[in-house]
Amino acid sequence: MILKRYIILILLASGSLAGFGQLQVQVRGKVFDMTQQVPLVSVSVQSTGGTGTATDSLGRYTIYAKESDSIWFSYLGKGTPKYPIAAIPNQQNFEISLHVNVTELKTIMVKPRNYHLDSIANREEYAKVFNYKKPGLGIVHPNTQNAAVGVDLDQLVDVFNFKKNRRMANFRDRLMAEEKDKYIEHRFSRALVIRLTQLKGADLDTFMVRYKPDIVLVESATDYELQSYIKQCYDRYMKWKEVMGELRKQDN
Incomplete structure (x- = not known):
């Protein structure tokens, strides 16, 4: 009976450790155009685990996913390869440039209707x-x-x-x-x-x-x-x- 309880405890411990391996991690960074200078707005960022977000007006994003997941970026219907989260060197500053050429125009201040x-x-x-x-x-x-x-x-x-x-x-x-x-x-x-x-x-x-x-x-x-x-x-x-x-x- 003692041996049986010992085996059950080992199994529970291994299950707990496996669960800890599936905790979500935070990946954040910026997305730029092909010049690596212009931030891209509203780029879709998704994970293989089903989470998703989009870049803000400064090209920044933050996504939460499991460490075993991969993430990819999509803009105007065109997706990038999948990047395994475990292989990302700096998960707090993962910057990427997409093959998009953005033509910058002179800034015009327009007061929108409220x-x-x-x-x-x-x-x-x-x-x-x-x-x-x-x-x-x-x-x-x-x-x-x-x-x-x-x-x-x-x-x-x-x-x-x-x-x-x-x-x-x-x-x-x-x-x-x-x-x-x-x-x-x-x-x-x-x-x-x-x-x-x-x-x-x-x-x-x-x-x-x-x-x-x-x-x-x-x-x-x-x-x-x-x-x-x-x-x-x-x-x-x-x-x-x-x-x-x-x-x-x-x-x-």
């Missing part, structure tokens, strides 16, 4: 419409004990003013739909799509219409998830363009 302030101003301007509720019958309570309880005549008129009520309800619904569209445009912006896909002109216009997300996705997605969605749509768009090009060749 979506939240615009939304608040819109709500204040159309408060009567946003707060509109279908009228109902109100009861007039008399000031004297002998007076009879009656119906508010002004509200009674409003109840039967069907045309006005319908117009106000339609206006309210239209304003709320416009507010949702503005929020979608605020997050799914042309600037963000250009930065992630480099699309321009007619291609950009087609992409913005074809892959515009719905309000549910935009409200629930994190920045990383929204950027991943745009990159996946870009891959689908390029494949669609390739198929359409082949069809045009066959027609000719």
